Amino acid sequence: MYTIIGADGRQYGPVxxxxxxxxxxxxxxxxxxxxxxxxxTQWQPLANVPELMPQAPPPPISRxxxxxxxxPNLPARTKRSRRHPGDCARSFGIHKFILGYTNEGxxxxxxxxxxxxxxxxxxxxxx
Numbered sequence: 430m431y432t433i434i435g436a437d438g439r440q441y442g443p444v445x446x447x448x449x450x451x452x453x454x455x456x457x458x459x460x461x462x463x464x465x466x467x468x469x470t471q472w473q474p475l476a477n478v479p480e481l482m483p484q485a486p487p488p489p490i491s492r493x494x495x496x497x498x499x500x501p502n503l504p505a506r507t508k509r510s511r512r513h514p515g516d517c518a519r520s521f522g523i524h525k526f527i528l529g530y531t532n533e534g535x536x537x538x539x540x541x542x543x544x545x546x547x548x549x550x551x552x553x554x555x556x
Contacts, residue, residue, distance in 0.1 A: 431466060443467075
């Protein structure tokens with residue numbers, strides 16, 4: 430029989446391994462819940478007690494299908510967006526266009542062009 434420390438900080442038990450597994454399936458305890466195995470004086474996370482972990486294999490990792498909506502602020506993947514941003518002249522902001530951040534790309538491009546034009550004007554006026 431096991432003893433656990435609940436979310437409220439109180440000790441519960443003795444309880445069977447089956448009861449703890451049921452509480453896990455109900456979401457009442459998880460791998461961080463402290464448990465004291467029988468015959469032990471040490472408290473440890475439930476995840477460190479293999480005999481208490483569910484016997485069923487973990488569910489497969491779901492991969493989003495192409496029909497699922499994309500999270501906001503992420504550009505759609507295209508052949509162009511898979512290129513490395515360093516392949517382009519970063520000072521002109523072209524990497525922003527490739528990554529799908531059009532507004533940021535326009536801003537970087539304008540800042541670069543205005544800076545170059547300003548520098549060219551100041552060099553021309555001093556000579």
